[in-house]
Amino acid sequence: MKLIDEFRDVKLGKKLIAKIHQTSTKPVKLMEFCGGHTVAILKHGIRQLLPPTIEMLSGPGCPVCVTANADLDKAIALAKLPNVIITTFGDMMKVPGSYSSLQEAKAQGADVRIVYSVHDAVDIAAVNPQKSVVFLGIGFETTAPTIAASILEARQNGVRNFHVLSLLKLCPPVMKALLDLGEIELSGIVCPGHVSAIIGSHPYEFIPEQYKIACVISGFEPLDILLTVDMLIEQIERDKPTVEIAYRRGVKPEGNIHALKLIEQVFEADSANWRGIGAVTKSGLKIRKQYEHFDAEKVFPIVSAPVREAKGCLCGEILRGVKTPHDCKLFGQTCVPEHPVGPCMVSSEGACAAYFHFGASHE
Amino acid sequence: MCLAVPVRIVSIEGTNAEVEIGGVRRQVSLWLTPEARVGDYVLLHTGYAITVIDEAEAEQTLKLFEEMATIDEAH
Numbered sequence: 001m002k003l004i005d006e007f008r009d010v011k012l013g014k015k016l017i018a019k020i021h022q023t024s025t026k027p028v029k030l031m032e033f034c035g036g037h038t039v040a041i042l043k044h045g046i047r048q049l050l051p052p053t054i055e056m057l058s059g060p061g062c063p064v065c066v067t068a069n070a071d072l073d074k075a076i077a078l079a080k081l082p083n084v085i086i087t088t089f090g091d092m093m094k095v096p097g098s099y100s101s102l103q104e105a106k107a108q109g110a111d112v113r114i115v116y117s118v119h120d121a122v123d124i125a126a127v128n129p130q131k132s133v134v135f136l137g138i139g140f141e142t143t144a145p146t147i148a149a150s151i152l153e154a155r156q157n158g159v160r161n162f163h164v165l166s167l168l169k170l171c172p173p174v175m176k177a178l179l180d181l182g183e184i185e186l187s188g189i190v191c192p193g194h195v196s197a198i199i200g201s202h203p204y205e206f207i208p209e210q211y212k213i214a215c216v217i218s219g220f221e222p223l224d225i226l227l228t229v230d231m232l233i234e235q236i237e238r239d240k241p242t243v244e245i246a247y248r249r250g251v252k253p254e255g256n257i258h259a260l261k262l263i264e265q266v267f268e269a270d271s272a273n274w275r276g277i278g279a280v281t282k283s284g285l286k287i288r289k290q291y292e293h294f295d296a297e298k299v300f301p302i303v304s305a306p307v308r309e310a311k312g313c314l315c316g317e318i319l320r321g322v323k324t325p326h327d328c329k330l331f332g333q334t335c336v337p338e339h340p341v342g343p344c345m346v347s348s349e350g351a352c353a354a355y356f357h358f359g360a361s362h363e
Numbered sequence: 364m365c366l367a368v369p370v371r372i373v374s375i376e377g378t379n380a381e382v383e384i385g386g387v388r389r390q391v392s393l394w395l396t397p398e399a400r401v402g403d404y405v406l407l408h409t410g411y412a413i414t415v416i417d418e419a420e421a422e423q424t425l426k427l428f429e430e431m432a433t434i435d436e437a438h
Contacts, residue, residue, distance in 0.1 A: 002369070003404055003416060003421055004368075012429070015428075015431060015432040019431060034365060035364065035365075036364075036365055036366060063364045091364065116409065117392075117409045117410025118409065118410070119392055119411075138364070140364070140365055142364075142365040142367070142408055142413060143408070143409060145394075145413070146395070146408065146410070146411040146413075149392065149411065152394075192365060194365040194366075194367045194406065194413065195365060197367070197406060198413060198414075223428060227424070227427075227428070248417065248421075249416050249418070249420040249424060250367075250406055251414075252414075256414050258396070258397060259413065262394070349364060
């Protein structure tokens, strides 16, 4: 397929790998922030092809994985309300909250439906005017403008029984929070490709400026990732950290200005809870007052029991890059994709699921 | 979650477009990319085109790969 196959060329890949081996002299830790990159790196066996000087760590860039139990519990509590239809991306169904999952709530009679797009949720609301339809707004900056557009479209079409539980999160603020924790000594960050298609490259500039860490925005094909690693190593070896875009066909420095305006129109930055990291100032998006009719938190009384965390689950540490799935005693034993203990084993781009499916070796 | 794939726009009607990938056609929303035109490739994420792909930049990146490969061979 065009714009995919060209970026999987084995011969060029081998050349890039040879170049990286030649250039890399210092031992470095690079973090791929995005779960989609973790999957691509493991699926294509890229870690094994890199020189021993380069260590790749998985980051917190999986929206399902970083959703805190307290927020999952809210979603499950909403599902149990009468006359409510919950609509969600499929990844969320099996994620265990403190006491149960959406899938279990559905088995007990709740009306929970998987949708491909938030647009489908608006359509469901339009044909079920006697019910309230709540969309679980999970995602980063990539997904935020689609949800903003759906709220504007619902308003335009008079669909008043459509609501969103906004659990949307922002990447640059949590990158800062992660770096301020100081638990890992990073030399470079593989920055998320599709988040950056929306926000552009400028929001990462504080990272090289304040933390002296190299940043390159990457696409998701193997050649994109190898080019990104090569650019990061060049920056690190020259000791000139900056922000560069390797994924130029998908990312402009200014991002998608139209999409950013839609986000700004409907949402405002607010504190958000991240699994393993905790509350991070201005790292989430809440619905602005003038659209509060669409805000599920404002419309429904949400009461959930005290939050509980799964015993022994290392998702939090894995999301911060301080542990790998192999450090977790539950991994592949009691925690498997069919019966996940933590969200990193549920989401298709969770680090544990990626390690499980693609058999990443112990490093 | 942030998965997006390149698809080609076949036709546009209002804020919706019909797109094609690998012989499969489906409807997507152009709310986020009003500048998209028939024939453009866009990145499709959960039913919405999130950006118009810059094909000239794609060519440039591929050319860069070729050049890197040649330099390596020359050494």
